[in-house]
Amino acid sequence: MNDQNIDFSMVLASAVHDMKNSLGMLLNSLDELRSEHEESLGESSRFNTLQYEAERMHNDLVQLLGIYRLGENNLSAHIEEHFVPDFLTEHLARHTPLLQGLGIEVSVEAEDINGFFDEDLLTGVLNNTINNAIRYTQSKIRLTAGERDGCLVIGVEDDGKGYPDSMQHTGTLNFKSLDFKSGSTSLGLFFASSVAKLHSEGNRTGSIKLHNGGSLGGGVFEIWLP
Numbered sequence: 141m142n143d144q145n146i147d148f149s150m151v152l153a154s155a156v157h158d159m160k161n162s163l164g165m166l167l168n169s170l171d172e173l174r175s176e177h178e179e180s181l182g183e184s185s186r187f188n189t190l191q192y193e194a195e196r197m198h199n200d201l202v203q204l205l206g207i208y209r210l211g212e213n214n215l216s217a218h219i220e221e222h223f224v225p226d227f228l229t230e231h232l233a234r235h236t237p238l239l240q241g242l243g244i245e246v247s248v249e250a251e252d253i254n255g256f257f258d259e260d261l262l263t264g265v266l267n268n269t270i271n272n273a274i275r276y277t278q279s280k281i282r283l284t285a286g287e288r289d290g291c292l293v294i295g296v297e298d299d300g301k302g303y304p305d306s307m308q309h310t311g312t313l314n315f316k317s318l319d320f321k322s323g324s325t326s327l328g329l330f331f332a333s334s335v336a337k338l339h340s341e342g343n344r345t346g347s348i349k350l351h352n353g354g355s356l357g358g359g360v361f362e363i364w365l366p
Contacts, residue, residue: 153208160201167194174237181241188241192274195238199268203331206264210334217258217338224285224292225250231263232283235270244277250285255292257365261335262294268328269296269361276300280356288364291346295354295362302352302359332363341366 170191174181181187209215228248239246273281277298284295307329329348336346344366354360 149208153205156201156204156208160198160205163194163198163201167191167198170194171237174241183241183243188238191238191241192271195267196271199264199271200327202264203268203327206261206331207327207334215334215338217261217335219256219258219339221254221256222259224253224255224294227255227259227262228283228285228294231266232270234267235274239274239281242274243279244274244281245279246281246283248283250283251287253285253287253292255285255294255365257292257339258335261338262363265332265335265363266294266296268331272328273298273300273359273361276359278358282354282356284354290344291364291366293362293364295360297354297356297360298358299356300358302357303350308350308352332361336363336365339365 170187174187174191206215225248228250232246232248235246270281270283273296277300280299282295282297284293284297286293329350332348336348339346346363346365349360349362349364351360351362352358
């Protein structure tokens with residue numbers, strides 16, 4: 141037995157990968173069920189809760205895999221050019237059935253610009269951020285995108301109570317500084333911050349910003365990519 145050196149972190153990563161794929165299939169099945177039984181399931185609070193929690197778990201597993209790869213120095217950004225309004229609209233389509241079921245109004249306000257980013261990594265960030273906005277909003281979510289100070293800034297706003305003072309933040313996050321006792325949000329923020337830092341140009345690197353206000357008066361999450 142002594143010569144069987146088990147890399148437990150790799151075993152966990154493999155298990156998380158399998159669970160992520162299984163949850164992805166479950167989410168697809170839930171979307172199909174909703175479309176097939178729209179009248180009975182469209183406004184079912186239990187069905188909406190099931191879909192929301194499955195999405196949240198799927199997002200957490202995606203982030204765990206990303207952070208594992210980051211720790212193994214195996215996570216890199218594959219930068220490509222994307223038309224930002226199309227990216228946001230296509231991304232939002234995945235959340236539309238649940239948003240409609242919950243009665244949440246959503247809008248996209250994006251400048252007609254191209255951005256250079258890793259589509260998969262940014263999708264992971266937005267999935268988690270929209271999922272959090274669904275949890276805390278009252279009735280509205282807004283996605284924004286524009287160019288500021290030479291950066292592409294993509295934002296997710298809601299009309300909830302906003303971020304507490306302890307969570308309002310600008311820059312990048314250090315894993316050791318996170319407080320996981322407050323829930324899973326810290327994992328998502330660390331993942332978002334890590335993804336932002338993988339995007340760089342010259343001596344500038346990406347960052348995230350959390351504050352309150354925006355056009356809806358609630359929490360505002362922004363990811364800044366140079």
